[in-house]
Amino acid sequence: MENFVSKQQKTGFQDVEYYLVKWKGWPESTNTWEPLSNLRCPQLLQQFSSDKNSFLSRVKKGKAITPKNSRRSLPPAVAKYIVEKAKQRIALQRWQDYLNRRKNHKGMIFVENTVDLEGPPKDFYYINEYRPAPGITINNEATFGCSCTDCSNGKCCPIEAGVVLAYNKNQQIKIKPGTPIYECNSRCQCGPDCLNRIVQKGTQYSLCIFRTSNGCGWGVKTLVKIKRMSFVMEYVGEVITSEEAEKRGQLYDNQGMTYLFDLDYESDEFTVDATRYGNVSHFVNHSCDPNLQVFSVFIDNLDTRLPRIALFSTRTIKAGEELTFDYQMKGSGELSSDSMDHSPTKKRVRTECKCGAETCRGYLN
Secondary structure, three states: OOEEEEEEEEEOOEEEEEEEEEOOOOOHHHOEEEEHHHOOOHHHHHHHHHHHHHHHOOEEOOEEOOOOOOOOEOOHHHHHHHHHHHHHHHHHHHHHHHHHHHOOOOOOEEEEOOOOOOOOOOOOEEOOOOEEOOOOOOOOOOOOOOOOOOOOOOOOHHHHOOOOOOEOOOOOEOOOOOOOEEOOOOOOOOOOOOOOOOHHHOOOOOEEEEEOOOOOOEEEEEOOOEOOOOEEEEEOOEEEEHHHHHHHHHHHHHHOOOOEEEEOOOOOOEEEEOOOEEOHHHHOEEOOOOOEEEEEEEOOOOOOOOOEEEEEEOOOEOOOOEOEEOOOEOOOOOEOOOOHHHOOOOOOOOOEOOOOOOOOOOEOO
């Protein structure tokens, strides 16, 4: 069975509680009223009771909602809520299953909404890497690689690129924001355990996409402790030209969406649009005091116009804590100027910030 609502009916000298049962795999026309004695689904019954109590405990105009004749049957509003909540729970579970089928990294993805009846986004497709728009080519074949036996010593990929190795022996980032990361690639002779292969292994932490209670829509929280300076996730999406981003940005502004991120490490030719195509980073909210930092990364593709965007923890993040990054942070490690043309999220209207940080700037842009 999938869900049910209840009523009471007097049978002989006793009041018998009946539940309207929606049977799994069968249409609603086959729903049946069943006495409690016929039900062998303690988890569903517990969820039913929890949903009912959650609705009844809501306060409206300073008074708790108390249904009339609650001993005989559930009022329509309560019954409707329980049914809608059950449908939402099924939809979110299916979406969670879809996300975990699509991901190619170790960390699991969970979905949670204890705030409202919002279901999965209707037009979002999970991807694991950049999706180039028509006319854009991303060359993911490395042209050269290192021959190191120990990439912590010797002339490895970052040294060849004119920078230092980004990670310490604990796989934590040790370079300053704005310094590019050059990881070993598919042509390198080092193995998969090389300490210079971090971002390419994907998210290692189990994360939860959850509905926020502060009006920020969906957010992302970690389900495990994350050590400071650790790689958390990549920001991926559709790669488009900056000209196309300008066109889309005007449309997105009217809808209050903030998913455009300029790839402006060296030039400003391309933008990542995570509106329709993206990964879990699509749901990470902004904060003026974030716990994630943006870094530009080069692995197989060494085109400096097309860096990969990696998010690293700035401090220790506790299990259950929401993950955030500053939407104005650029790959150079600097904040964008107030000019709309230089904002990584290409905002053209002033959007109020709801991060609640003591250092809040008041606006996202």
